[in-house]
Amino acid sequence: MSGKTAPTGRMLGGGTRAHADRVCAGMRRARLRRMKETSMLDGEVARGSDYPVGASVSFNSVLHMVRRVAQTQATVLFLGERGVGKEAFARMLHRLSARSAKAFVALNCTAIPESLMESELFGTERDAFTGAAQCRLGYLERADGGTLFLADIGAVGTGIQGKLLRALQQGEIKRLGSSHAHRIDVRIIVATRVDLRERVRAGRFREDLFVLLNAFPIRVASLRERPEDIPPLMSRFLAKFNDVHGKRIQGFTRSAVAAMLSYDWPGNVAELENVIERSVILAAESNTIDAPHLFGTGERIDENADPVSLDDIEALLLKKAVDRARGNLAAAARLLGITRAQIVYRLKSRGIGRGIA
Numbered sequence: 001m002s003g004k005t006a007p008t009g010r011m012l013g014g015g016t017r018a019h020a021d022r023v024c025a026g027m028r029r030a031r032l033r034r035m036k037e038t039s040m041l042d043g044e045v046a047r048g049s050d051y052p053v054g055a056s057v058s059f060n061s062v063l064h065m066v067r068r069v070a071q072t073q074a075t076v077l078f079l080g081e082r083g084v085g086k087e088a089f090a091r092m093l094h095r096l097s098a099r100s101a102k103a104f105v106a107l108n109c110t111a112i113p114e115s116l117m118e119s120e121l122f123g124t125e126r127d128a129f130t131g132a133a134q135c136r137l138g139y140l141e142r143a144d145g146g147t148l149f150l151a152d153i154g155a156v157g158t159g160i161q162g163k164l165l166r167a168l169q170q171g172e173i174k175r176l177g178s179s180h181a182h183r184i185d186v187r188i189i190v191a192t193r194v195d196l197r198e199r200v201r202a203g204r205f206r207e208d209l210f211v212l213l214n215a216f217p218i219r220v221a222s223l224r225e226r227p228e229d230i231p232p233l234m235s236r237f238l239a240k241f242n243d244v245h246g247k248r249i250q251g252f253t254r255s256a257v258a259a260m261l262s263y264d265w266p267g268n269v270a271e272l273e274n275v276i277e278r279s280v281i282l283a284a285e286s287n288t289i290d291a292p293h294l295f296g297t298g299e300r301i302d303e304n305a306d307p308v309s310l311d312d313i314e315a316l317l318l319k320k321a322v323d324r325a326r327g328n329l330a331a332a333a334r335l336l337g338i339t340r341a342q343i344v345y346r347l348k349s350r351g352i353g354r355g356i357a
Contacts, residue, residue, distance in 0.1 A: 053236050054229035055317045058221040070096035070212045077213050078191040080220035086191040094147040102135045102146030107139050109155040117160045125177035140173050143186045153190040154199055165209045179333030223265040229258055237276035249283050255291040316352050
């Protein structure tokens with residue numbers, strides 16, 4: 001990382017600026033059909049602004065695994081850095097599953113003190129402790145019939161780990177202060193940003209619980225590993241925050257796109273979302289977002305980084321759209337917000353569309 005601060009507007013060489021020009025043009029075209037945005041799952045789920053979006057091979061690999069496991073009852077473990085979108089993928093998995101009509105309940109394990117974790121997970125009976133005036137269901141019972149998502153599972157203490165293991169193995173729980181077992185039918189999805197194997201070796205995580213949770217691991221790559229996903233994420237969040245804040249920002253300048261592509265995003269998708277929201281608020285009404293709108297809190301970019309080939313990104317977007325549309329070029333064009341004639345031209349110009357008319 002160099003010492004240059006991002007909002008200078010003087011970030012990369014002409015080659016990357018030209019690439020950024022092409023991305024800007026593509027994003028302008030996509031905005032024309034933004035309200036028709038389709039999920040990345042070939043119609044398997046309803047449209048929605050909360051679904052993860054992307055174009056990279058890594059992103060589509062995660063989608064493939066989510067689709068494969070969704071219709072099973074397998075426990076799923078999402079691995080990845082903070083902010084990569086593990087909960088968004090977990091919600092998608094739930095909506096693709098046979099449990100979609102039931103509750104999706106999420107609990108961030110780092111947000112609950114260890115002394116309260118048992119009562120939060122398993123619930124409490126009336127008079128179980130001073131002030132417990134009534135029975136309260138825990139997260140496991142609230143998710144009965146549906147899905148329970150436990151974020152940062154590595155933060156759970158070893159004592160609670162044993163009780164959670166028994167509940168999952170036996171399919172029943174006992175509320176705090178009760179001797180009566182309650183049957184539960186819950187699918188468990190967990191996420192972690194720490195190495196659970198290392199915690200097992202260090203004696204901080206039960207090996208038997210790890211084995212149970214690790215039935216179907218899915219790694220979500222960091223955003224710096226999949227820069228192809230940055231343009232569609234920019235478009236998604238621009239549309240979202242235009243709506244949230246009642247703005248009509250038209251798009252991004254080439255300097256803004258170049259800045260976004262050259263930043264390494266330590267906070268991943270969550271950080272990118274925050275940056276776009278800030279820029280939407282700062283940009284003038286009906287104008288475009290420029291680099292100074294994006295970074296204003298000390299973020300730094302790498303001016304010496306190899307430029308990302310946006311030709312390759314566009315080619316990948318084209319191929320993925322055609323694949324998702326099962327070869328229907330009109331449908332693929334709608335996914336990209338362009339016309340059929342435009343997608344035919346772009347496919348042929350890149351040698352992708354041989355034999356198409």
